[in-house]
Amino acid sequence: MDTRRHSLAVALCTALATLLFLVSSPSMAAAKSLVLKPFKQLSQESAECAACHKEKNPSVYAQWGRSKHYGANVGCYECHQAEPGDKDAIQHEGETIAIIVSPKDCASCHSAEVDEFAKSHHAKAGQIIGSLDNFLAEVVEGALTFNGQSPAAVNGCWQCHGSEVKVMENGDLDPTTWPNTGIGRLNPDGSVGACTACHQRHEFSMVQARRPEACGKCHLGPDHPQKEIYEESKHGINFYANVDRMNLDSAKWIVGEDYDAAPTCATCHMSATREQPITHDVGDRISWTLRPAVSEKIDAKAKAQGKEVKSWEDRRRDMTDVCQSCHTKSMIDSFYQQFDSLVNLYNDKFASPGKTLMGTLKKEKMLTDVGFDEEIEWTWFYLWHHEGRRARHGAAMQAPDYVQWHGMFEVAERFYVEMVPQYLEVVEKAEHAGNTAGAERARKVLDEILARPEHAWFTGKEPENVKKARKEAQAAFKARYLNESK
Structure with a gap:
C-alpha cells in the first residue's frame, strides 16, 4: 500500500x-x-x-x-503491543500483542513514575514466598489443590501482594496467577508491579486514584486497617463531609492551593505540595516501619547493611511539610512526640519482650520446627501482626479507638493472659521431658522481663503509694457516677 x-x-x-x-x-x-x-x-x-x-x-x-x-x-x-519473542506474546487479529500491560510498557511514557515505584516497598510486595503470611495461606489454611497452588493464596494474598504471572506451554496465562492486579506482581517481561493496582484500567482516572478507596482494596482488615483508621480519624471525617470541595480532578492537586478540606492517602504519601513534587515511592515520607514485630526507623535495616538511603529524619521532614499545609509546626511536633511514645511503649513493654520469649523457646529447642503447630505461636502472631499493628497504625493516623480497644488493650490481654501462661506451660513440658537446665534458663528470662517497672502491676510489686493513689482515683470516679445517677 x-x-x-x-x-x-x-x-x-x-x-x-x-x-x-x-x-x-x-x-x-x-x-x-x-x-x-x-x-x-x-x-x-x-x-x-x-x-x-x-x-x-x-x-x-x-x-x-x-x-x-x-x-x-x-x-x-x-x-x-509486544515483540514476537516476548514470553506472553500472542497473535491477535494479525498483530502481536500481550494481555498484560506491565510497568515496563508504561515506562515508555511514564519513566519517572516507574523509576520511583521501583524504589518503593510496593514494588517488593510480591516477594512473599516464605513469609509467615504466605505459609498460612498455602499450608495452614490452604492446600495445593488448584493446579499445584493454594486457592487461599491465589484468591487472597496474591491479589494484593501480586502473583508471579506464569505463561503455560500453550501460550495461555496460568489461571493460578492471572488475572491479577497485585501491587508487586512479577510480570513475564521481568518487570515488577501493576500500575493498574491504583490506576484502574481503562480510564486511569486521577480522581479514582486519589480517593482513599483506591488504597482500601489492600490496606484494610484485622492486620493493617489503614482505611478504617482513616475513616475514624478527623482527616477521614472531613474528607467524606467535604468531598465536593476536594477538587479531585485538578491537574496539579497541591494541598493548600487546590484543596484544603482534608488530606487523603495520596495527599500524605504521594502527592505534590508547594515544596515537593509528586512521588510514586509511597514510603518516601514514612519515618517508622510499623510492619514487623518490633518497629524500627525506616532506614535502620539499610543502614545496618551499609547502604546509603534517605534518612528517617529527612522522610519525617518531608511528611511534616505536607502537614504544614494545614497545621502549625508546633502542633505537628507534638503529634510526632505522641506517636513516637506509643510506638516506643509497644516496642519496650510488649514486642521486644515477646520476641525475646519466643527466641528463648526456639533457642532451648522447646518448639518444633513447624510453624503454627503450637498455641503460643498463634498468640505471638496475633499480638504483633494484628493487635500490635492496629495500635501503631492507629497512632500514626490519629484513630484513638484503634490505638486503645482494637490495639493496646488487646496487645496487653494477649501478653499477660495468654502468652505468659503459655510460655510457662511450654517450659514446664520441656522440664518434664528432661530439659531441666533449659527450663531454668527460660524461667530466668521471663522473670527478668516481669521484674521491669512497667510490669509491676502484674507481679503485685507496685509501690504502695502508687497503688494507694490509683485506689483513691477509682473511688472518686465511682462516687461521681453514683451521684450523677441520683
Whole structure:
C-alpha cells in the first residue's frame, strides 16, 4: 500500500472509531464534549482495535474514551503491543500483542513514575514466598489443590501482594496467577508491579486514584486497617463531609492551593505540595516501619547493611511539610512526640519482650520446627501482626479507638493472659521431658522481663503509694457516677 492509500485508510478507520464512540457515549454531556474535538490521529492498529472492541467490550471502550490516553492519541495497540519473542506474546487479529500491560510498557511514557515505584516497598510486595503470611495461606489454611497452588493464596494474598504471572506451554496465562492486579506482581517481561493496582484500567482516572478507596482494596482488615483508621480519624471525617470541595480532578492537586478540606492517602504519601513534587515511592515520607514485630526507623535495616538511603529524619521532614499545609509546626511536633511514645511503649513493654520469649523457646529447642503447630505461636502472631499493628497504625493516623480497644488493650490481654501462661506451660513440658537446665534458663528470662517497672502491676510489686493513689482515683470516679445517677 502506498503512502497516500495508507494515510487514507488510517483517516477512515480513525473517523469510524471516533464516530462509533460518539454514538455509544454513555451520556449526552460526554458526547457533546467529544464532538468539539477533532478526529483523533490514532495509529491504524489502534483504530482497528477500537472499531472492534466498541462492539465486543463497550464499557472498556467508553472508559478509554474518557481517559487522557484517548486525548493523547494513545490507543489499545500503543499499550498492548509486544515483540514476537516476548514470553506472553500472542497473535491477535494479525498483530502481536500481550494481555498484560506491565510497568515496563508504561515506562515508555511514564519513566519517572516507574523509576520511583521501583524504589518503593510496593514494588517488593510480591516477594512473599516464605513469609509467615504466605505459609498460612498455602499450608495452614490452604492446600495445593488448584493446579499445584493454594486457592487461599491465589484468591487472597496474591491479589494484593501480586502473583508471579506464569505463561503455560500453550501460550495461555496460568489461571493460578492471572488475572491479577497485585501491587508487586512479577510480570513475564521481568518487570515488577501493576500500575493498574491504583490506576484502574481503562480510564486511569486521577480522581479514582486519589480517593482513599483506591488504597482500601489492600490496606484494610484485622492486620493493617489503614482505611478504617482513616475513616475514624478527623482527616477521614472531613474528607467524606467535604468531598465536593476536594477538587479531585485538578491537574496539579497541591494541598493548600487546590484543596484544603482534608488530606487523603495520596495527599500524605504521594502527592505534590508547594515544596515537593509528586512521588510514586509511597514510603518516601514514612519515618517508622510499623510492619514487623518490633518497629524500627525506616532506614535502620539499610543502614545496618551499609547502604546509603534517605534518612528517617529527612522522610519525617518531608511528611511534616505536607502537614504544614494545614497545621502549625508546633502542633505537628507534638503529634510526632505522641506517636513516637506509643510506638516506643509497644516496642519496650510488649514486642521486644515477646520476641525475646519466643527466641528463648526456639533457642532451648522447646518448639518444633513447624510453624503454627503450637498455641503460643498463634498468640505471638496475633499480638504483633494484628493487635500490635492496629495500635501503631492507629497512632500514626490519629484513630484513638484503634490505638486503645482494637490495639493496646488487646496487645496487653494477649501478653499477660495468654502468652505468659503459655510460655510457662511450654517450659514446664520441656522440664518434664528432661530439659531441666533449659527450663531454668527460660524461667530466668521471663522473670527478668516481669521484674521491669512497667510490669509491676502484674507481679503485685507496685509501690504502695502508687497503688494507694490509683485506689483513691477509682473511688472518686465511682462516687461521681453514683451521684450523677441520683
